[in-house]
Amino acid sequence: MRKRYAICGVSNRAIGMFIGPMLKTFSEQTEVVALLDIDPKRHLVCKEKYPQLAGVGEYGPQEFDRMVQETQPDVVIVTGRDDTHVTYIVQALEKDLDVITEKPMATTGADCRKIIDAEAKSKGNVTVTFNYRYAPIHTKIKEMVLSGKIGRVTSIDLNWYIDTYHGSSYFKRWNRIREISGGLSIHKSSHHFDLVNWWIGQKPVEAFAYGALNYYGPEGELNPKKEDGRHCGTCDVRQDCAYYTRWSTRSQDLHIKDDHLGTVNSVRPTEAYTAYRPDACIYDSEINIEDTYAATVRYDQGALLTYSVNFSLPYEGYRLAINGTHGRLETMEYHAPSRVPFPTEVQTIDYYPLFGAKETIHVVQREGGHGGGDPVLLEDLFLGPDPRRAYDILSGSLDGAYSIGTGEAVWRSVKEGKPVRIDDVLSSPLVTL
Structure with a gap:
């Protein structure tokens, strides 16, 4: 019996890592029933790449409940921008759905706690794709x-x-x-x-x-000019920027790889996604x-x-x-x-x-x-964990929480100048790994 999957965040990562293999390799085990993204152009790009998805429902960020009601997914795959993860994960768990999420599971320890608490009340489970x-x-x-x-x-x-x-x-x-x-x-x-x-x-x-x-940032030693708001594609001092000239020539601009919010795609190679550019200046003061x-x-x-x-x-x-x-x-x-x-x-x-x-x-x-990890991870996700393996490898919400808790503790320690306990970041102690 095939499971039904809804994709929340139709990113390059979603298309390349999940949707493509689901349609090609795991078509007997999976069915994509919904696409949700803030930018309708992403739905268009995805369907032009995979025409077999032409009839799949398209939804915006505020239409999660309607998406679930209309498409009845078994699993929600979360592959949007990092700060969107917690919203979709918690919404899915509240509806007793399983969740597969890209790392990081969330962006703060507090949001990890929300996910842990929601999972404790849910019939659904969270899997974090630490490939x-x-x-x-x-x-x-x-x-x-x-x-x-x-x-x-x-x-x-x-x-x-x-x-x-x-x-x-x-x-x-x-x-x-x-x-x-x-x-x-x-x-x-x-x-x-x-x-x-x-x-x-x-x-x-x-x-x-x-x-x-x-x-x-603006104090970077190789900054050719202190000025905010620049983009590599139109910058008048880009030929004086070592980071630009190392990877670009005067006739060929640098192509930025962006798994989650890429601006260029093979179907529409000259079109940017709405209101997004991946070539902002690395010396901008908003960093x-x-x-x-x-x-x-x-x-x-x-x-x-x-x-x-x-x-x-x-x-x-x-x-x-x-x-x-x-x-x-x-x-x-x-x-x-x-x-x-x-x-x-x-x-x-x-x-x-x-x-x-x-x-x-x-x-x-x-x-x-x-490093050869992605294909085996996908097999565990869609075929079930390899029964011959003598140890656990698929990650759950606790694994996601402790990785994020450590990362936030590192940043807090930088700012506070003192050791930071991971359980304090995560609000209260979690179950031992």
Whole structure:
């Protein structure tokens, strides 16, 4: 029996990650019965790409109740802008519907509490699509920790690098406004915090952090001209902007990748979505988020995380080390080898026993987005979790809440100059992970 799905937020991510595979790969298990978005042009773009959706109902943000009444979905998929997630999730739970939501589940700890409380009263359940968990290298790390190979986890070092193409894109778009995205310690780092939480199986308790806006905003050192309201497409000093000229030529403008609110699409390549441009100036004074963080997180079973992230670097990837009472594992990944200006090696995992010989583990690669994680995540969502897997991997609302709670605690600590407890961010203690 096919389940019926309503899509709330007809973004590029919704179309590419969910709607396309549902129609092509999982058509026997799924049926798209409704599209909801603030911009009717998104419905048009989606249906031109997939004409088989021609008869699917279209709804605006204020028509959620009518959508449910008319289309009777079993599941709501939430893939709009981050600040819209909590509204649709809670509305769906109040109608006893299941929810699949993109990360971050919400943008504040307070909104996470609303979701947790609504789910407790509902017959519906929330699933958060943390696809990073599904990358083969990441599942192998989970298996190594579970096997006891490094013993009890004592500390984690995670340094995340975002290159000048990807990093600057957050400051050209809606992500640069904290009230919409929650800031990058939530919008981006919640992915990283969830990975650590899942790998080590411990609950984050407290965070202390420093953060700054070093590269972007009006005080950015490479700002060619202090002036608000500029856009790359029409800027008179864009050829003096290193971030622009690194990725563009005089005859070809930079194409901004935006999973959630992209302005250019393959069906209507010259048309922008209504009232939205993804090429706002990275030096604008409305930017109110940070581009650099260094943080320490303490966990309930004693582990300590040392974490940093930087959104303006020459290459993209991360360095990870997990230490335990029996040994240590290390790995380094480049996310975007096509953009890295020098050769990179295939990612491996190095295991160092506390006493003994080093081992290097070569992990079999898989095709697909997010390091091969997306296709397997979709199978779990639409076919059910793989019964051969010996551990939980699909994320629920508690996982979503603790990743966001950690991100908000990091930001609060930056502002307040003191450690911040995650349960305080989430209003009250939640069930242990």
